[in-house]
Amino acid sequence: MKYSLLACTLLFFTISIAQELKSPSEFLGYELGTQFTRHHEVVDYYQYLAETASNRVQLVEYGKTNERRPLLLAYVSAAANMQNLENIREAHLKSTQGQSGADKAIVWLSYNVHGNESVSMEASMQTIYALLTEKSAYLDNTVVIIDPCINPDGRDRYANWYNQYKNTPFNTDPNSKEHHEGWWNGRSNHYMFDLNRDWAWLTQVESRHRLKKYNQWLPHVHADFHEQGINNPYFFAPAAEPYHEVITDFQRDFQVTIGKNHAKYFDAQGWFYFTKEVFDLFYPSYGDTYPTYNGAIGMTYEQGGGGRAGLGVITRIGDTLTLKDRIAHHLTTGLSTVEIAAKNAAKLNEEFLKFHTSKNYKYKSYVLKGDADRLKALSELLDQHEIQYGTANNGTIKGFNYATGRNGSMRVSDQSMVVSTDQTKGTLVKVLFEPDAKLSDSLTYDITAWSLPYAYGLEAVASETRLPSNPMTPWKVHTSGDTGEADAYAFLTDWSSMNDARFLADLLQRGIRVRYAQKPFTLDGRSYERGSLIITKADNKGNANFLADLGACAERHSKSLTATTTGFVEQGKDFGSSYVEMVPKIKVAVLAGNPTSTYRFGEIWHFFEKQLHYPLTVVDSDYMNQVDFSNYQILILPGGWYGNFFDKDKLAELKKWVANGGKLIAMGGAIKGIDGEDGFGITLREMGKDSTETAIYPYDEGQRERIKSAITGAVFKAKVDNTHPLAYGYPNTYFTLKLGNDAFEYLDGGTVAYIENDTVPISGFAGSKAQKQIGESLIFGVEQHGQGQVVYMVDNPLFRGFWENGKLFFANAIFMVD
Structure with missing residues (x-):
């Protein structure tokens, strides 16, 4: 009851x-x-x-x-x-x-x-x-x-x-x-x-x-x-x-x-x-x-x-x-x-x-070193995930070396980062940092490689030992907003990260004129690499707030400036040389609407507005014929499906604009829209057919046969010509995230990043036929056309906004290639 x-x-x-x-x-x-x-x-x-x-x-x-x-x-x-x-x-x-x-x-x-x-x-x-x-x-x-x-x-x-x-x-x-x-x-x-x-x-x-x-x-x-x-x-x-x-x-x-x-x-x-x-x-x-x-x-x-x-x-x-x-x-x-x-x-x-209590992963610690700005960018991501990290002790560690793809050693210091799997987020650490995630099936819904050391362009070793570390939150970068001597001739700083690109964009937005070095130089006993920024008082003599604005920008972007009282270098080219160019004033336009991919357009839009903080004009394909592109120095074509979008007349107009001094940045699928007999000089390699292999296979196996010709987001080791302005700030190798099997021939004189004959991915899946296809193919390159240039980006350096190591290539395409 x-x-x-x-x-x-x-x-x-x-x-x-x-x-x-x-x-x-x-x-x-x-x-x-x-x-x-x-x-x-x-x-x-x-x-x-x-x-x-x-x-x-x-x-x-x-x-x-x-x-x-x-x-x-x-x-x-x-x-x-x-x-x-x-x-x-x-x-x-x-x-x-x-x-x-x-x-x-x-x-x-x-x-x-x-x-x-x-x-x-x-x-x-x-x-x-x-x-x-x-x-x-x-x-x-x-x-x-x-x-x-x-x-x-x-x-x-x-x-x-x-x-x-x-x-x-x-x-x-x-x-x-x-x-x-x-x-x-x-x-x-x-x-x-x-x-x-x-x-x-x-x-x-x-x-x-x-x-x-x-x-x-x-x-x-x-x-x-x-x-x-x-x-x-x-x-x-x-x-x-x-x-x-x-x-x-x-x-x-x-x-x-x-x-x-x-x-x-x-x-x-x-x-x-x-x-x-x-x-x-x-x-x-x-x-x-x-x-x-x-x-x-x-x-x-x-x-x-x-x-x-x-x-x-x-x-x-x-x-x-x-x-x-x-x-x-x-x-x-x-x-x-x-x-x-x-x-x-x-x-x-x-x-x-x-x-959360039983973890026994092969790699107990991931140790990373490299550019301080890149380490800081990585630390900011880890902070958001509440992943703990620290600094290493001075010495040599052994383990899997990401650069070589095999076991080796690496010298580390208190400026190196250690991330351990022995923490609350240890499983997430393994997934995000492991060199090459194990695939139980090659038929996947998305990319198969994403390892953060490759994505952030850092040297790394995965150790099977739990390494000691010294806690550091947040990661610190040595900075100085003090411009130094009031009677300085110029102020110098490096060019090696996306943070440097933000600093440059900020200076340009505030009317500060900046030069960059096309050759390495030595001054006051210190060496500077290609791309180093040179900000002279003479170039900015009309700006009464020059020193204050420069110092504020440096502080805002955690940039150290080195003052010098002379433009007479000890080695290399003096500051008045033709090899020390002024960063040009540029207006940038990007194509939107069909035939571009909304994702690929969005990556560019977000890059300019939320990462670089530099103005961008969005031009829709519906009315692009009414736009006077002589008002713009750069036009970006996002990846997409261009087909015959650039007909003979449109292509002729585009080539004329480039020949008159414009810079065209063509990305991914856009490249196939501007090549060919009437287009620019890049050549697409058609997928080869091996006559020794039969084309007959059971219908039920068709999907797995087709995957042999696919690359599902894999990381490849590319060679880099870092003497070229498109590659300033990079070492002579780059780990590229390849999302498809498109292969373009090397450019005559403008091949900057490229795959040689080693086409086995360092991480992720690539089908056997696709690997044969991409040997000796272009990743990034520049073609001179009249007074202007075409920058080709076969692989996407801005993919989903997370491939941090690719972003400087894009910034170089904007500011350095001239």
């Missing part, structure tokens, strides 16, 4: 709460799934829940986007848990230090990382409502953290576009305009970056804000909600191979446990789904892998739909896929995820503790 009374009481309480809280449809004034909700309306609903159910919902704004939209987290749990939320968090994090005692499951649900995968934010509202009403029992021992929209800027871009162009009522014909977004689509954030590939690199403001909160919780389970093509059924865990080798047996098994629970609900409804295909767990910067490498069960959920689906669309087999259907599917997996976590809270806590 008592049990029946208690059950009735709980049922009455649940019904009362359900009646008290408005559903998303009731709050918004339309049935969820019949319109796309704008971001501010979703924010309003979450604020309403936080006010109405304040004992069970806590809403936190964790940052703002580039377009000033708020980024939100909703913490949802039973009232007793919410009153004790901070203690629950602290107890959970103690597990990372080997202390047991936590008993709650922590589940994080992330929605709408891709803006035009538009069902996610809608589903988040229905999910939180269900958790607060009929599924509230799940919250008794579980804290659910909901990010309703990781990418508000992209989401509103899509919703606003769709609301403008949809038919009324909506049209399910896939040929209708409402199913065809334009070039400026809603998938990416403001700068056209894919936020689902930025978890590890943190180039974007949304990622940096989010990670601060993520590190405060490090959940047991993280589900990332996506959409794929309209003709695909639903994908959920378990993931496809390859799984990274650090992923534990429990993490693998629990993916199966969750997948089977989802399948139970999908089977009951007759919904189609697939598992163990396409979406792997390898590349570390996804919303499933990054959490996995931090101890979570990280998963991607993929609903058919995306930007083409709209409110409803006819699929290939004649079914109608509606937004309501898509919401129902994401709602089901979201609730199923929370349900299975709640049922396994004790096991999740037990295994999370094990994840």
Whole structure:
């Protein structure tokens, strides 16, 4: 009798709460799934829940986007848990230090990382409502953290576009305009970056804000909600191979446990789904892998739909896929995820503790040395990940040498960095620093190499010994903003990093004239390399604030300046020589719109505005014929699919502009748009065909045969002519991230970075046929054309904003090549 009374009481309480809280449809004034909700309306609903159910919902704004939209987290749990939320968090994090005692499951649900995968934010509202009403029992021992929209800027871009162009009522014909977004689509954030590939690199403001909160919780389970093509059924865990080798047996098994629970609900409804295909767990910067490498069960959920689906669309087999259907599917997996976590809270806590206490990786320490600015840039990334590091002791260490690809030794000092796997984030350290991640399957969804020593251009050794280090946070660079002697003739500084490029850009923006050395020189007993910056008083005599402005710039960029009282060098070329050139005043334009890739355009846009801090004019392909390019000294063609975009007349105009002194920077796929008989002098090598190999193979093996001709983001060792202005500041080798098998012949007199005959990747996967293709091929080069130049960048030095070592090549293309 008592049990029946208690059950009735709980049922009455649940019904009362359900009646008290408005559903998303009731709050918004339309049935969820019949319109796309704008971001501010979703924010309003979450604020309403936080006010109405304040004992069970806590809403936190964790940052703002580039377009000033708020980024939100909703913490949802039973009232007793919410009153004790901070203690629950602290107890959970103690597990990372080997202390047991936590008993709650922590589940994080992330929605709408891709803006035009538009069902996610809608589903988040229905999910939180269900958790607060009929599924509230799940919250008794579980804290659910909901990010309703990781990418508000992209989401509103899509919703606003769709609301403008949809038919009324909506049209399910896939040929209708409402199913065809334009070039400026809603998938990416403001700068056209894919936020689902930025978890590890943190180039974007949304990622940096989010990670601060993520590190405060490090959940047991993280589900990332996506959409794929309209003709695909639903994908959920378990993931496809390859799984990274650090992923534990429990993490693998629990993916199966969750997948089977989802399948139970999908089977009951007759919904189609697939598992163990396409979406792997390898590349570390996804919303499933990054959490996995931090101890979570990280998963991607993929609903058919995306930007083409709209409110409803006819699929290939004649079914109608509606937004309501898509919401129902994401709602089901979201609730199923929370349900299975709640049922396994004790096991999740037990295994999370094990994840953070049992590590026995081959390499115990990673030791790095090199340019101080590059080390500082790396340290800033590590600080954001809360990865600990320190300085080395003077001496010689042995281990795997990244430069040679084999065991060797390296001299280190107290200016060298040591990063150990013996720390809370030790697994993440292994994944980000290991020389060559082990692949269980070459068919992968993304790049297969990313090792940070290569990405940052640092000498490194991976040691099997736990090396002692001296803590240093943050990493310090010796600086001086003091310009020295007031009667100095000039001020000198080096050119070897992206920070130096920012310093130069700042000087130019403030009207300070700067020269650079085209030959090495020695002055006052000190040697200076090519590219060194020379700032003379004579060049800036019209600037009354010259010394103060110069000193402020140096302080701002942590640059040391050396004053000299003479331009008469001891070795090399004097400052009045023609080999000491003035950095020219430049205006830069970049092509946008079709035929460029939004990603490749976005990388350039972000580079100028958020990294270099130098003005950039964006010229859309729709009106480029109306632009007078004589007003610009540089035109950048981002990678893309150019086809016949540059017809004979356009190409003739482009060649004329270059011949008259313009500088064209052609990147990736743009190069194939300007080569050929009517184009510039670069030559594409066609993929060779080996007559000794049969072209006959079983149909089922076709994908694996094709992968032989592919390069899936692998690192290759390239040779560098560092006497060329495009390579100032570089040693004679460069580790390039190659993303495809395009191979171009060496240039006559302008080959700067190139692959020789050793075409085995130093890290990552490259198919056997592709390796044969890229021998003796160009990476970066410059062709003189009349009074101007064409800079070719076959590989992308700005890829996803994280390949730090490539950025100086791009800065050289802007400022040094003349």
